Amino acid sequence: MGLPRFGRPIDGKSSPNLYVANCGPAVGLSFNTIATVFSTFGEVIGVYAADESGTRVIVSYVEESSAQAALKALNKRPCPDLAGRFLHIQYSIVQPPKQVLTNDSIPVSLAAKDLNIPGLYLWPEFITSAEEEELLASVDDMPWKTLAKRRVQHYGYEFIYETRNVNTSQHMGELPSFVSHILERIMKISDFDDAANIVLDQLTVNEYPSGVGLSPHIDTHSAFDGLIFSLSLAGPCIMEFRRYTDGAWLQKPDLDADSKEENSDCGSNFVRRAIYLPPRSMLLFSGEARYAWHHYIPHHKVDLVKDNVIKRGSRRVSFTLRKVREGPCKCEFPQYCDSQS
Known part of the structure; x- marks a missing residue:
């Protein structure tokens, strides 16, 4: 637009x-x-x-x-x-006409069901404002690891960016007590039965300064099981999803936002969807959404949502909760699976 x-x-x-x-x-x-x-x-x-x-x-x-x-x-x-x-x-x-502010002509949805991506769920206001402040205060009291464009913390197992995997032989201990109530709330999600049966054992906390995003990627299949939860705190953002045509994603490097900027769009080689993630919302990747769709946070300081300009905060902090996989992945999407290809 x-x-x-x-x-x-x-x-x-x-x-x-x-x-x-x-x-x-x-x-x-x-x-x-x-x-x-x-x-x-x-x-x-x-x-x-x-x-x-x-x-x-x-x-x-x-x-x-x-x-x-x-x-x-x-x-x-x-x-x-x-x-x-x-x-x-x-x-x-x-x-003369020029695009001043767009999301690359992608309509931005407010609900996951509007994206028509199987396995994607979003719960706004998953936590209260008071709980959000407590979580932010807890991580700010802990040491951060500084990457090129953002800061991170790892709990349970460290995520190794060079290999995009975890070293399962180096267990860092249990998840911190300040996420206990989040784990309990996940187990009580009524519209997703499998949530009650998963024991999440890995947490990555990311702090994104204003304007910093994340390049398109799929979390490595062999690293984590099929449910990935992402809690957004402090600031809003747009998350884009891309389903590449078979083989097209292999032509495009799976870059991390801390290494270099993303390559230009592949145009006809993928389908695109976008959703608005407000603070305190919980996003769940499962099934096709987790295994076959690349997700991506555009490098913007301002986003256009339903004709409204949404300014990103000075920081956005995400809590990504996952279960480290034991054994190879046997998903139904072998073309994206490092265990099967």
């Missing part, structure tokens, strides 16, 4: 479009709220993100006179209907 691109008029003349600073989703003002306030001066065509900050928008009117009236009434003064924000407004013009 491409958004109009705007710039400042060269000759300083007025136009039906206004650039409005100190106003946008990042300061708690939705596009709908902004449009409602500015529509008191005339018919509004739309409200758009002016850039990736989430604090500057473009308000586009049908009539130039409406923009003139709004600028005269609202510029350089607080607006009670917009949380008292002190607005800075100037005229703007439409420039």
